[in-house]
Amino acid sequence: MKGKKIVAVLLIMTLAVSLLTGCSGKKKEVLNLYTWADYVPQNVIDGFEKQTGIKVNYSNFETNEEMLAKLENTKGGDYDVVIASDYIIKIAKEEGLVSELNKEKIKNYQNIDPIYQGFFYDKDNKYTVPYAPGIPLIVYNPDQVKIDITGYESLWDPSLKDSVGIMDTERVVNGIALKTLGQSFNTEDLTMIKKAGDKLLKLADNIRILSQDQTQDYLISGEISVAFLFTSQVAKALKANPKLKVVYPKEGLGFGVDSLFISSKAPNSDNAHSFLNYLLEGKVGAKVSSQIYYLCPNKASYEFLPKEFQKSLVISADDITNGEFIQDVGKKATDLHNEIYTAFKAALN
Amino acid sequence: MKNNIHKPKSKIWMTILPMYLFTIIFIAGPLIYMVALSFMTKKDVWGVVAQFSTASYQKILKPVYMNTFIQSIKLSFATTIATLIIGYPFGYFMAKLSERYKKLVMFLVVVPFWTNALVRMYGWIIIFRSNGVLDHILMKSGLTRTPLKLLYSYPAVLIGMVYSLLPFMILAVFSSTEKMDWSIVEAARDLGASRLQAFLTITLKVTLPGILSGIILVFIPSMGLFFIADILGGGKVMLVGNLIRDQLFTTRDWPFAAALSVVLMIVTSLFIWIYRKITHVKELEGIL
Numbered sequence: 305m306k307g308k309k310i311v312a313v314l315l316i317m318t319l320a321v322s323l324l325t326g327c328s329g330k331k332k333e334v335l336n337l338y339t340w341a342d343y344v345p346q347n348v349i350d351g352f353e354k355q356t357g358i359k360v361n362y363s364n365f366e367t368n369e370e371m372l373a374k375l376e377n378t379k380g381g382d383y384d385v386v387i388a389s390d391y392i393i394k395i396a397k398e399e400g401l402v403s404e405l406n407k408e409k410i411k412n413y414q415n416i417d418p419i420y421q422g423f424f425y426d427k428d429n430k431y432t433v434p435y436a437p438g439i440p441l442i443v444y445n446p447d448q449v450k451i452d453i454t455g456y457e458s459l460w461d462p463s464l465k466d467s468v469g470i471m472d473t474e475r476v477v478n479g480i481a482l483k484t485l486g487q488s489f490n491t492e493d494l495t496m497i498k499k500a501g502d503k504l505l506k507l508a509d510n511i512r513i514l515s516q517d518q519t520q521d522y523l524i525s526g527e528i529s530v531a532f533l534f535t536s537q538v539a540k541a542l543k544a545n546p547k548l549k550v551v552y553p554k555e556g557l558g559f560g561v562d563s564l565f566i567s568s569k570a571p572n573s574d575n576a577h578s579f580l581n582y583l584l585e586g587k588v589g590a591k592v593s594s595q596i597y598y599l600c601p602n603k604a605s606y607e608f609l610p611k612e613f614q615k616s617l618v619i620s621a622d623d624i625t626n627g628e629f630i631q632d633v634g635k636k637a638t639d640l641h642n643e644i645y646t647a648f649k650a651a652l653n
Numbered sequence: 654m655k656n657n658i659h660k661p662k663s664k665i666w667m668t669i670l671p672m673y674l675f676t677i678i679f680i681a682g683p684l685i686y687m688v689a690l691s692f693m694t695k696k697d698v699w700g701v702v703a704q705f706s707t708a709s710y711q712k713i714l715k716p717v718y719m720n721t722f723i724q725s726i727k728l729s730f731a732t733t734i735a736t737l738i739i740g741y742p743f744g745y746f747m748a749k750l751s752e753r754y755k756k757l758v759m760f761l762v763v764v765p766f767w768t769n770a771l772v773r774m775y776g777w778i779i780i781f782r783s784n785g786v787l788d789h790i791l792m793k794s795g796l797t798r799t800p801l802k803l804l805y806s807y808p809a810v811l812i813g814m815v816y817s818l819l820p821f822m823i824l825a826v827f828s829s830t831e832k833m834d835w836s837i838v839e840a841a842r843d844l845g846a847s848r849l850q851a852f853l854t855i856t857l858k859v860t861l862p863g864i865l866s867g868i869i870l871v872f873i874p875s876m877g878l879f880f881i882a883d884i885l886g887g888g889k890v891m892l893v894g895n896l897i898r899d900q901l902f903t904t905r906d907w908p909f910a911a912a913l914s915v916v917l918m919i920v921t922s923l924f925i926w927i928y929r930k931i932t933h934v935k936e937l938e939g940i941l
Contacts, residue, residue, distance in 0.1 A: 366902070367902040367903065369901070369902045369903065369905055370902060372699065376700075395698055395699045398698070398699075399699065399700075466802060472888045473903075474899075474903055474904070511889065512802070512805060512887070513805050513887035513888065513889070514887060514888030514889060515887060515888055516888075525782070525783070525784075526783060526784070527782065527783050527804075632698055634697070635695075635697050638904070639712075642900075642904050642906070643715065643717050646717045646718065646721065646891065646896065647717045649888070649889065649891040650717065650720055650721065650724065650891055652888075652889035652890075652891075653806070653807045653886065653889050653890045653891075
């Protein structure tokens, strides 16, 4: 009996010791990056690790809201660099989870194209570095579509019955209905939102699929003939089938910027700054944009972009100033948006 | 001597304690948290405030959200009925097989569980999609001319649901049929009952607990399986599970999500209660 106990105690001790030795090695420099899966290309991460010797720990989330909930639980700690969407960064900032950038440590900061700065979530450019700006656009296959598509309104055309694909994003979908009524995405006029909801119900017959990821695949495979796509999806669709046509909707464009920020209690703040600096290098920026297929916000990168992207990933300042961000609206408007979207989805099957 | 006998008994609580702790921390805790959350108030932009409110429950009564519940229950009923129609004969005849084949069939029923359910759903996409496997077979055989739009529809979701929940029905029916005392059926036949009469009056009644537990095992999970509606329904079939997920991850209305979960739990508990009332059985059959 006693012998067995001694063996057990010894086993536990060796286990404990081996755990301790696991930690007591020479402390390695690390960077904790938190964003969507595959949002930072692997060869960019490898390049950074090679250049600086800092190891990157990549954790991913699926939605902005999931990210914010986790960041809030850690009180702005655990993660160093986060890449997320504009509206959620505004909330994170208000919750005190974002730290001010030390621009002296980001020598390449001046490479940012100023047309991508000064937006609502960071008016004085103190907290963020733009990473992936985008404008959702309509893409269609002219072989399958008989009408001339000019804007959101065309999606309602009866000839498109059961052949439209659209992103499963409440405010974007409700937003295009608002745009066809000549309203802003962010209107708080409840009667207008309600009207948009009624109009949306009439779109239900034309919707073949609501999908957040890889919607372009359905367009490429011919499952749908028209799609309303995020920028990266537009680029991927065109790459697979250059015959597809892109429409800048006449009712007005949407716009969004996924940006980098450093969390308020980042454990490796210095490494975070050198990571941002690295991403802003001209060549690295081009490598990022040409792989994730979002607009390139780095003016030093333009010359390094592969030719096929020179046109699609660099756009004019006009398109951007005309683009409208989707921002948070009051509680009543938010509730109504949720209600009309739920009703829209129920009308789909 | 006396001490030695009593020693193990006095320390038995030490072996039970972890189980209770586990239950309290991982089951009762979150449950209480969820109920509490459902009575809190959503902050304008992000988070909740600990202010008592029944607004979330009132919101469920709105026709749009009630409709989601009705849709879910409808789909669950359809799924349950379809699994019963397919699963009952399957389980019944499986129980009558010889020992060797019984084992083999049981193995085949259980094998799909070794693969992740999500992956299996993607398999259905390959079969159903336009110009997919099924379309090719139908068009080659001349039954259809143009690709059918089978995927991203209500029937596709129903098939996915039936497919993933069928084993539970089969196993429940199987286990109650296997336990059956066949001499009662023989007695009925000896007394002049036809095959059908014997089946309806004896077999069906004796296997009723299996049927009912199969119904519960299929019906309740089907209320919450939102990923099937997402993958095979193309986001077009909205169930309570999808609504809860959306409230958490996009609308950020946590109290509403919690309230929906509480109501969903009450509804499902109600079905279990009805099951107990009917069968007077406390354990579900067929849980291996």
